[in-house]
Amino acid sequence: MELRLSEEDAAFQAEVRRFVAENLPADIRRRVELGKRLPREDYVTWQKILYKRGWIAPGWPKEYGGPGWTPLQQYLFEQELDLAPTPRIIPFGLVMVAPVIMEFGDQAQKDRYLPRILASDDWWCQGYSEPGAGSDLASLRTRAVADGDDYVVNGAKTWTTLAQYADMIFCLVRTSEEARKQDGISFLLIDMKSPGVTVRPIVTFDGGREINEVFFDDVRVPRANLVGEAGKGWTYAKFLLGHERTGIAAVGRSKRQIGELKAIAAKEPANGGTLISDPAFRAKIAAVEVDLLALESVVLKVLSEQAAGRAPGPEASLLKIKGTEVQQAISELMFEAVGTYANPYIAESFEDGWNEPPIGPDYAAPIAPYYFNWRKASIYGGTNEIQRNIIAKMVLGF
């Protein structure tokens, strides 16, 4: 066991930090820091900068354009981006659908989609959940019926993050009725510009406009867009879920936010001093920090096992539960820290170009909406209840 980074990894970390400092456009960094609603171009601009440096797809094999980093280097890289902070890398293409295409797609699909995902020329979104199929995903009812060279797709997907920006969607669709409902599911790639695709925004109670419903009304999709075999979609989806393990813990992001929380607590006056000098509040911050250290320790252990070529265990669910609990705990403490100034809510102030002075401290405005919005973290990507079911079944053998 060794806690310190090797010289090589430390140099790597410094190189990433320098690159981000020199290449992240100042206006984008400012919008991220102020919690503004980012326009599509900000994500694409930043991803293309990383693409030109060859760093956009840390997890991809070299043959497809990955940088060939060790698992630890990938982790260090993501942490540096989170600490900066940069816009988050939109995962739907790079992290989610690309590995499925690499593993199960045919050559034509690889040639067509992977370079465009790498270059951020296509924005992807994910079509899994449906109005009647959330935690029980396998009960999904969006239907794809073969008709000549096409499938004809009818149904609706929901909670689709940033579908309003997307060029492509990867969907789980039902292509046949089988005794076991998982067996009739296929994995289909659909062009969002196809006639019959409609996107309807779902406003969240924090005022956010990130998620959508996507409706398919007799949408014709070439059969060439089926990934792998019909009826194997469930297997591919499970492969995808298992693929992304350590990123879900978002340790770097939580580290940065604890730093922000301390900076806020150091500015908030309380009882004649500042909030950071209040032992009760400091103890609360410390408790989250200890939780985050424990979480990071599990992540680093998983990375080490991977580096040693050992198959990682089923930690993904643990990382999802604990990671989101830590994130939510930090968001609660930030909410507590700003106190009364959590109240004001001027919707326009979250758009870029709003130039009026803030109400209260300049850091206050995004904090309540963020606290509200981040309740989603224990719901999406398989609720934390479902993650506990997975641990109960897969790990504890109940």
Add this chain to the structure above:
Amino acid sequence: MDLALNEGQRLLRESVERFVEKEYAFAARRQLAASEEGFSREVWATFAELGWLAAPLPEDHGGLGGDDVDVAVIMEGFGRGLVLEPYLSTVVLGGGLIAAGGSEAQRAALLPPLAEGKLLLALAHAEPGGRYDLAHVETRAEKDGQGFRLSGRKAVVFHAASADKIVVPARTAGGVREADGITLFLLDRQSPGLALRAYPTVDGLRAAELTLDGARAGAEEVIGATGAGLPLLELAVDRGITAVSAEAAGAMAALVAATREHLQTRKQFGVPLAGFQVLQHRVVDMFMAHELTRALAFRAAAAMDDPDPRARGRAASAAKVQTGKAGRFVGQEAVQLHGGMGMTEELPVGHYFKRLSMIGTLFGDADHHLRRFAELDPAAA
């Protein structure tokens, strides 16, 4: 000893619940929240007709002579419907202050129109940088002939832009966090030298930052004795805490009911979610949190006439600790158990959660009141 509602209070409760159910549907509430003033003057007139504005005010000035338990009954009903009207600001805080500390002339001039729905009030109890300390008053009132000139800033004054008059604590003596030397002024909202920057709040209410730049107040606009405003302010805020704790209990009751219904109707894996015992227990914990909050809120309401301010303060702080913790727990759990639907703007759940969250910060969060509860312990004195 009797912690149950009396007959009159039961009837009052029924009438508030009936109103909220019939006249304050979620869709209507949403429209009101998005309107210019953020509430309805028409609804306010209805409150006046129903006697709810007069309920806690003294009988000799147009009131019905009720007490804080009556207020709690009304606020609990309002919590169920997420009522937006400025009952807390006008009746509980403003009206309560004038009734408790106003001169005979002030009471006679202000309470009758208040009861009739013709006068709206606001209380500027917080300052930027003051966090939850009521004694943190930097705003100064300098003697000016027979009256005063006020200068300073007030933070997040609820319903200030709609109020006719605003109660403003200012220093006539003493240093920033000293208990003595605070005087309460009743300023006309239109006063020269008083500027408002109004905005919506995250839970759909309205508030404003208030800047005083030499705003004039006559000697007759002082509430209570000069320099002795803090005990009055503390009384008003304790009663406000009691009222919002009851409101929170009402909001929690609505969330427990909505969550229970959701689990019974939403099917996953071929069965209603309610079939999973692990989820039943989550709702059981929400239910218990609600019952404990309600009990403590009403106990605090009954303690508001305690002549010992320490005993009264401890009752209010105990309610606020419970309200803060339970409000967060019940709100978060309701959202979580509704799944993705719980995150939408379309469903009431998130709106209850937001209101509970903001009640959590109002007049001091759970940490603040836990500390106050301990400090007011006679054993610690």
